[in-house]
Amino acid sequence: MNHTATESARGEPGQPGALRFDWRREEIAALFELPFNDLLFRAQQVHREHFDPNEVQVSTLLSIKTGGCPEDCGYCPQSVHHETAVEPEKLMDVEAVVEAARAARRAGASRFCMGAAWRNPRGKAFDRVVEMVERVREEGLETCMTLGMLDDAQAARLAEAGLDYYNHNLDTSPEFYGEIITTRTYQDRLDTLSRVRDAGINVCCGGIVGMGEGRADRVSLLEQLASQQPHPDSVPVNMLVRVEGTPLDTAETLDPFEFVRTLAVARILMPASHVRLSAGREQMSDELQALCFMAGANSIFYGEKLLTTDNPDADHDRRLFERLGLRPV
Ligand code: SAM
Ligand code: DTB
Ligand code: SF4
Numbered sequence: 001m002n003h004t005a006t007e008s009a010r011g012e013p014g015q016p017g018a019l020r021f022d023w024r025r026e027e028i029a030a031l032f033e034l035p036f037n038d039l040l041f042r043a044q045q046v047h048r049e050h051f052d053p054n055e056v057q058v059s060t061l062l063s064i065k066t067g068g069c070p071e072d073c074g075y076c077p078q079s080v081h082h083e084t085a086v087e088p089e090k091l092m093d094v095e096a097v098v099e100a101a102r103a104a105r106r107a108g109a110s111r112f113c114m115g116a117a118w119r120n121p122r123g124k125a126f127d128r129v130v131e132m133v134e135r136v137r138e139e140g141l142e143t144c145m146t147l148g149m150l151d152d153a154q155a156a157r158l159a160e161a162g163l164d165y166y167n168h169n170l171d172t173s174p175e176f177y178g179e180i181i182t183t184r185t186y187q188d189r190l191d192t193l194s195r196v197r198d199a200g201i202n203v204c205c206g207g208i209v210g211m212g213e214g215r216a217d218r219v220s221l222l223e224q225l226a227s228q229q230p231h232p233d234s235v236p237v238n239m240l241v242r243v244e245g246t247p248l249d250t251a252e253t254l255d256p257f258e259f260v261r262t263l264a265v266a267r268i269l270m271p272a273s274h275v276r277l278s279a280g281r282e283q284m285s286d287e288l289q290a291l292c293f294m295a296g297a298n299s300i301f302y303g304e305k306l307l308t309t310d311n312p313d314a315d316h317d318r319r320l321f322e323r324l325g326l327r328p329v
Contacts, residue, residue: 021229023269028219028226031265036257040295043264046271047296056321057274057299058328059111059144060104063307064132065091065125069117071148073171074180075208077243077308078117084245086308091116091125094132101136104303107314108328112136113144113167115307119184120149126157133161144204149184149192155199165234166196167204173220176213180248193228203228206236206276209262210254218262226269234299235266235273239280241309256288260295267296274299282310286320293324302328 031039047053068088069078077084101112114132121129133143145158146167158166170193171177174186196203205228207221225235239259242249259280266275277297281289304313312320321328 019231019272020269021227021231023223023226025219025223028222028265028269029216031268032215032219032261036261039261039264040291043267043296044294046268047298050272051298052327053298054326055298055329056293056326057111058109058302058317059113059142059276059299060107060109060303061113061115061301061306061311062092062097062100062104063117063305064097064114064129065089065116065118066308067117070119071183072181074247075211075240075243076117077246079246082246084243088117091128094128094135097132098135098139101139101141105139105141107303108318109141109302110329111142111144111165112139113146113165113301115146115167116148117307118148120151121147121154126154130157130161133158133163137162146204149188150195152195152199155195155201159199159201163201165202165204167234167236168192168196169206169208169236169238170221170224171207172211172213173217174224175220176211176217180211197228197230202233204234204236204276205232206234206238206266206278208238208240208279209259210240210251210280211248212251215258218258222262222265222269225266231270231273233273234276235270236276236278237263237266237297238278239283241279241283241306243309256284260288260291263292263297264295276300279306279309281312286323289320290324293326 066089067078067086068080072079072081077086104112136143142164144165144167170189172180177186209218263275275297276299277292301311302317305311
């Protein structure tokens with residue numbers, strides 16, 4: 001990971017484009033309320049101060065341990081609390097993961113993200129994921145893991161193995177959180193995030209919209225994310241993928257323009273972070289995705305699958321990039 005490049009993009013305090021960590025709820029709500037064109041214009045200005053607006057970072061996901069998760073996240077097809085079509089699988093072998101990473105690199109991904117349906121990693125399984133980090137790095141890819149909660153020693157060991165990013169989402173506002181998850185607290189999540197940061201691993205942290213939350217919850221989630229110091233390096237904004245058998249299968253569809261607004265506000269609040277247009281692209285038109293890029297989204301998950309649900313295929317994304325003159329990096 002090139003720390004210098006990330007840091008130099010951050011702006012100096014007092015200079016135009018300096019980063020703020022004290023965004024107030026009313027200010028964030030006022031951004032959401034701007035006329036759509038004004039909001040997108042502002043987001044684009046901010047985006048161009050920190051990034052090449054025609055570059056999109058691409059990461060490929062792999063579920064290294066699928067299903068059977070003891071947590072009760074209401075959106076998640078991998079929870080044992082919900083009856084879904086996901087069949088639980090054991091932790092993958094290191095060689096199979098390395099093979100998948102090679103294929104992702106050949107297809108053009110720069111980062112390989114490995115996800116496990118765990119509350120937290122334990123014992124020999126943790127040793128194996130550490131080996132996965134070491135081996136995937138050797139393939140010339142950036143590495144990312146999402147394994148649930150970590151303790152200090154685990155965060156340190158992943159850092160030592162050379163892990164570039166750790167994904168751990170806040171998912172929603174502190175106010176709405178209890179409607180979605182009861183088996184771990186908001187504070188548990190904040191604690192894991194500070195352990196990851198303290199270990200020197202880049203933080204990937206965002207949430208999900210379209211779970212029946214109100215705009216005030218989206219404002220509050222973004223307030224939480226933008227008050228982290230430093231801002232998360234990568235901010236995934238997921239549109240809920242409604243999966244049969246999960247309690248959120250029947251959640252009402254969110255107005256797509258509200259999704260675009262959420263991305264634009266995230267871009268304005270966290271100008272130097274990669275804002276990731278994450279889950280939900282398979283259900284979006286190309287035109288809606290183009291609006292998301294105009295709003296300042298500059299990274300995506302690339303490849304046929306997210307963890308257990310479908311993502312647009314790589315050929316489709318390559319064509320979309322060509323049509324929009326976007327460069328995958
Ligand atoms: N078990 C680990 C954890 O929750 O920290 C890591 C894997 S978990 C599947 C990673 C993230 O995927 C969740 O935090 C959530 O934001 C997102 N996610 C899971 N199911 C989703 C869905 N149906 N739609 C959108 N995002 C989803
Ligand atoms: C994130 O915020 N979104 C990705 C990644 N981090 C791990 C996962 C999306 C999962 C969507 C549901 C599924 O495929 O199981
Ligand atoms: Fe488990 Fe993660 Fe799914 Fe929650 S989101 S049920 S922790 S796999």
